[in-house]
Amino acid sequence: MWHQVLPYFLFLYNLLYKAIVPCSFPELLPANTVNRQQYLGKWYFKAAVGHRETDIEQFKAVDNILFIMEETANNTLLLTGRIRMGDNCIKKNWTYHIDSEKDELQLEGRPDRRNLLWKGKWANCSNCIIFQEIEPPLSETDPMDSLHRMMLYARQIDGDSEMVTTFLKNTACHNMLASVRLPQEKEVCT
Numbered sequence: 001m002w003h004q005v006l007p008y009f010l011f012l013y014n015l016l017y018k019a020i021v022p023c024s025f026p027e028l029l030p031a032n033t034v035n036r037q038q039y040l041g042k043w044y045f046k047a048a049v050g051h052r053e054t055d056i057e058q059f060k061a062v063d064n065i066l067f068i069m070e071e072t073a074n075n076t077l078l079l080t081g082r083i084r085m086g087d088n089c090i091k092k093n094w095t096y097h098i099d100s101e102k103d104e105l106q107l108e109g110r111p112d113r114r115n116l117l118w119k120g121k122w123a124n125c126s127n128c129i130i131f132q133e134i135e136p137p138l139s140e141t142d143p144m145d146s147l148h149r150m151m152l153y154a155r156q157i158d159g160d161s162e163m164v165t166t167f168l169k170n171t172a173c174h175n176m177l178a179s180v181r182l183p184q185e186k187e188v189c190t
Contacts (some may be wrong), residue, residue, distance in 0.1 A: 021175035026122035026130055030103040034117070037072055039129065042073040043067040043153040044188075046128075047164045050149035056180050061085050067153065075104070082189035089189035102159045111148070112136055120152070123167035127155040130167070150176060155190060 026111050029039075045065035048056045063084040072078045075098040083090040095108040096115065107116040120128025135147035152167045168179050 017061075024122065024170055026118035026170075029117040029119055029129070031098050031115075031117060032102060037096075038070050039117075040071060041155075043069065043129070043155065044157045044184075045177060045182055046152040047167055047181045048149055048151045049168065049171040049179045050147075051104045051144060051176055051178065053178045054107050054145055055149040056178050059182065062187045063115035064106060064157070064182050064183055064188055065164045066157075066188050066190070075100070079111050084186050084189050087186075090188070091189075110135075118150075120154070120163075122170055123152055123163045125154060125160070127165075128163060129153050150175075157184060 009123075015043070033157045043066075045059075045062075045067065045142045047055060048059050051054045063086070068080045068082075070078045070080070072095075077096045077098070079094045079096065080089075081090065084162070096105040097108065099106055103116070103118070107113050108114055113133060116132040118130035120126060120130060122130060129151055130150055132150045133147060134145050136145060137143070138146045150167075150171055152164065154163065164181055168181075171179070
């Protein structure tokens with residue numbers, strides 16, 4: 001008898017769960033198995049969200065950012081950021097390593113930081129990626145991660161503003177209410 005009732009119970013449980021937790025979730029791009037070649041090249045930073053203002057504070061003075069992702073060696077990615085702050089251009093580099101046993105990227109010099117890639121379809125953008133950074137709490141008594149933010153990147157600088165709106169709406173459902181959209185009013189640094 002139980003095997004006859006179980007499918008109905010699971011169906012009702014699924015309906016109830018969707019009513020209580022209506023948030024959608026992005027689809028993970030596992031760093032250890034994804035086709036890296038399709039993600040190399042230029043990416044334009046569109047928006048960032050976090051649980052707290054401190055998670056995104058560093059982006060508030062920025063007009064635009066161009067990122068260039070290159071594979072420098074086997075299982076190593078170099079991300080070069082060309083950041084426009086006022087009339088100044090700042091160049092920064094980050095080196096990420098890919099571990100065949102992990103879904104996330106390993107940022108050189110930051111072993112505790114989790115770096116996850118997500119499909120841009122969650123932001124209604126097939127030519128986008130979402131990058132998530134998470135650092136554990138500074139102490140065992142801290143209730144929240146010391147850093148938790150998601151950033152939206154697109155292939156074109158003048159992308160559809162609806163993708164940013166969708167990104168902000170979907171992340172807000174996960175209580176990531178602090179946000180910043182880059183104005184992109186000045187020339188991109190090259």
